[in-house]
Amino acid sequence: MSERVLLRNVDVPDGHLISAYEAGGGYRALAKALREHTPDEIIELVKNSNLRGRGGAGFPTGMKWSFVPKQANKPKYLCCNADEGEPGTFKDRIIMERDPHQLIEGMAISAYAIGAETAYVYVRGEYVLAIRRLEQAIAEAHAKGYLGTRILGADFNFTVHVHCGAGAYICGEETAMLDSLEGKRAQPRLKPPFPAVAGLYASPTVINNVETLVCVPHIVSRGADWFRGIGPDKSPGPKLYCVSGQVRRPGLYELPMGIPLRELVDEHAGGALQGRKVKAVIPGGVSASVIPESGLDVRMDFDSLAAVGSMLGSAGVIVIDDTTCMVKVATRIVEFFHHESCGKCTPCREGLNWVFKVLRRIEAGQGAPDDIEQLQGLCKGIFGNTFCALGDGAAMGLRAALAHFEHEFTAHIEEHRCPFH
Amino acid sequence: MGMREKIEAAAGRYPDRRSAIMPALLIAQKEHGHLPGPVLEEVADVLGVERIWVYELATFYTLFHTEPVGMFHLQLCDNVSCMLRGAEALLAHMEAVLGIGKGGTTSDGLFTLSTVECLGACEMAPVMQVGDDYHGDLDVARIDTLLDHLRRAGSGVPLAPRAGA
Numbered sequence: 001m002s003e004r005v006l007l008r009n010v011d012v013p014d015g016h017l018i019s020a021y022e023a024g025g026g027y028r029a030l031a032k033a034l035r036e037h038t039p040d041e042i043i044e045l046v047k048n049s050n051l052r053g054r055g056g057a058g059f060p061t062g063m064k065w066s067f068v069p070k071q072a073n074k075p076k077y078l079c080c081n082a083d084e085g086e087p088g089t090f091k092d093r094i095i096m097e098r099d100p101h102q103l104i105e106g107m108a109i110s111a112y113a114i115g116a117e118t119a120y121v122y123v124r125g126e127y128v129l130a131i132r133r134l135e136q137a138i139a140e141a142h143a144k145g146y147l148g149t150r151i152l153g154a155d156f157n158f159t160v161h162v163h164c165g166a167g168a169y170i171c172g173e174e175t176a177m178l179d180s181l182e183g184k185r186a187q188p189r190l191k192p193p194f195p196a197v198a199g200l201y202a203s204p205t206v207i208n209n210v211e212t213l214v215c216v217p218h219i220v221s222r223g224a225d226w227f228r229g230i231g232p233d234k235s236p237g238p239k240l241y242c243v244s245g246q247v248r249r250p251g252l253y254e255l256p257m258g259i260p261l262r263e264l265v266d267e268h269a270g271g272a273l274q275g276r277k278v279k280a281v282i283p284g285g286v287s288a289s290v291i292p293e294s295g296l297d298v299r300m301d302f303d304s305l306a307a308v309g310s311m312l313g314s315a316g317v318i319v320i321d322d323t324t325c326m327v328k329v330a331t332r333i334v335e336f337f338h339h340e341s342c343g344k345c346t347p348c349r350e351g352l353n354w355v356f357k358v359l360r361r362i363e364a365g366q367g368a369p370d371d372i373e374q375l376q377g378l379c380k381g382i383f384g385n386t387f388c389a390l391g392d393g394a395a396m397g398l399r400a401a402l403a404h405f406e407h408e409f410t411a412h413i414e415e416h417r418c419p420f421h
Numbered sequence: 422m423g424m425r426e427k428i429e430a431a432a433g434r435y436p437d438r439r440s441a442i443m444p445a446l447l448i449a450q451k452e453h454g455h456l457p458g459p460v461l462e463e464v465a466d467v468l469g470v471e472r473i474w475v476y477e478l479a480t481f482y483t484l485f486h487t488e489p490v491g492m493f494h495l496q497l498c499d500n501v502s503c504m505l506r507g508a509e510a511l512l513a514h515m516e517a518v519l520g521i522g523k524g525g526t527t528s529d530g531l532f533t534l535s536t537v538e539c540l541g542a543c544e545m546a547p548v549m550q551v552g553d554d555y556h557g558d559l560d561v562a563r564i565d566t567l568l569d570h571l572r573r574a575g576s577g578v579p580l581a582p583r584a585g586a
């Protein structure tokens with residue numbers, strides 16, 4: 001399959017305008033959903049498609065929607081997670097900049113399914129162009145009757161608001177995002193209650209990633225079987241892969257879920273830069289564990305990557321070549337998590353501070369012989385003991401770097417310098 | 422629309438005015454360049470929310486500046502994908518050319534230099550955000566051209582940071 005579904009509009013001139021979107025068949029899925037399906041049928045359809053959330057965790061979308069209570073005396077909310085802070089990830093930005101109507105249509109159908117009349121798109125504040133395009137697209141959609149009251153004559157009212165983030169990675173964690181939307185400092189909440197029951201303003205709330213939502217119109221148009229026919233049955237669909245780092249053709253690729261990582265890197269993205277060799281690849285943003293070159297035959301889907309101790313995450317594929325020091329990469333990743341720790345729990349806040357200190361001294365050639373053991377001990381103290389997945393991801397990533405590239409860490413300690421300098 | 426009207430319009434999008442603190446701070450920062458105490462108090466007053474809530478957010482989120490920044494805020498990404506494509510050398514180059522370190526502002530108030538976490542544009546690494554704009558696929562030559570361009574755009578306009586009242 002090399003048909004582009006999710007990215008079909010991104011290279012169309014003025015593809016962000018409603019005229020271009022409609023010309024390509026846009027908003028027909030919304031019309032079909034409203035005319036031919038009840039909300040429950042849409043939930044069933046999405047369940048049957050086996051769509052799993054593209055924000056990182058891979059939770060089944062239809063199941064998440066079905067947790068929203070049918071009878072509720074409070075308004076329900078849909079929140080689109082467009083915070084996209086996971087280093088190595090840029091897919092949601094490109095969708096919002098070049099095809100914002102696809103997202104609006106996805107939100108409208110999803111809101112109809114769960115019974116929400118209001119959606120907030122939480123977009124990271126740096127994405128100025130995406131925010132402008134989304135706001136323009138929302139205005140266009142209102143003018144054309146795809147948003148507003150009695151949409152396309154149906155008994156369905158729906159409005160979308162854009163909420164700008166202000167620079168904090170933790171806002172991408174769904175419950176921290178809700179706190180941020182409520183005007184508080186972003187810190188993860190205790191679960192339960194789950195957002196589907198008590199989320200934004202303690203109302204039933206569904207949070208979905210941009211890419212998850214843009215899959216929905218295509219499932220309505222083409223059917224659940226079509227979607228499930230692409231890639232592995234338990235983790236299917238067209239997928240956006242963000243390829244960056246030391247590779248010839250960095251960029252956004254739409255390919256089936258489950259393609260081999262090696263094919264993605266070597267064939268689609270052109271392989272290593274001139275005269276260099278791929279040493280390792282991070283497959284799902286820096287929260288995902290690094291995979292050494294020998295493991296690149298793994299397939300890019302939720303289950304296959306989990307089976308090798310990594311994860312699909314945000315599908316931010318970062319290619320690292322043989323000129324790069326893995327200690328440096330690991331140190332930079334820990335520095336990121338340390339910087340972005342929200343400070344709510346001690347293992348993450350204090351543990352990462354220590355880990356970063358030890359890594360910095362190893363990188364500088366001042367590591368002690370037992371530093372690797374120290375790092376292992378610190379990871380053990382963090383993993384499984386943190387309030388949210390940020391701390392776990394940091395510890396898991398470092399463990400993988402140590403497991404696959406311990407010799408590089410040891411070399412720094414023994415030679416008292418970085419062997420790559 | 423003045424700042425007050427813009428903040429009111431933002432508040433109308435939420436059932437609770439506290440939710441409008443973030444949008445209001447962004448509006449105020451656009452207006453004043455940064456967010457000194459009196460501006461934070463004005464935001465709290467317009468929204469009718471606790472001042473402490475406003476202070477809390479202004480200091481929690483990295484895009485809010487409680488101190489003045491240069492007319493052009495050079496925000497170079499040095500996260501992994503940009504690091505792998507040479508961001509470090511670009512930082513060293515800018516530090517040398519501008520005569521300031523990371524976090525510093527040039528004495529003419531034109532440039533503030535910072536490093537930032539991933540900008541979500543790694544396909545064009547190394548990347549730098551200046552104001553609203555992303556500049557990608559950077560190398561030393563492109564940086565020099567960009568700085569020249571900004572210097573020219575900046576002259577003729579008052580050079581001091583656009584501080585509040």
Ligand SMILES: Cc1cc2nc3c(=O)[nH]c(=O)nc-3n(C[C@H](O)[C@H](O)[C@H](O)COP(=O)(O)O)c2cc1C
Nearest residue numbers: 053054055081083084085172173174208209212389
């Ligand atoms: C620290 C952290 C950061 C996250 N950042 C994002 C993000 O930027 N975008 C996103 O969609 N999900 C992010 N997530 C996942 C969300 O919590 C949530 O699972 C997701 O938005 C649900 O949408 P989905 O089911 O459509 O994937 C993050 C999770 C954690 C723990």
Ligand code: SF4
Nearest residue numbers: 342344345348388391
């Ligand atoms: S693990 Fe880190 S980011 Fe998550 S709640 Fe704890 S301190 Fe905050």
Ligand code: FES
Nearest residue numbers: 498503539540543
């Ligand atoms: S790492 Fe620099 S933009 Fe993503």
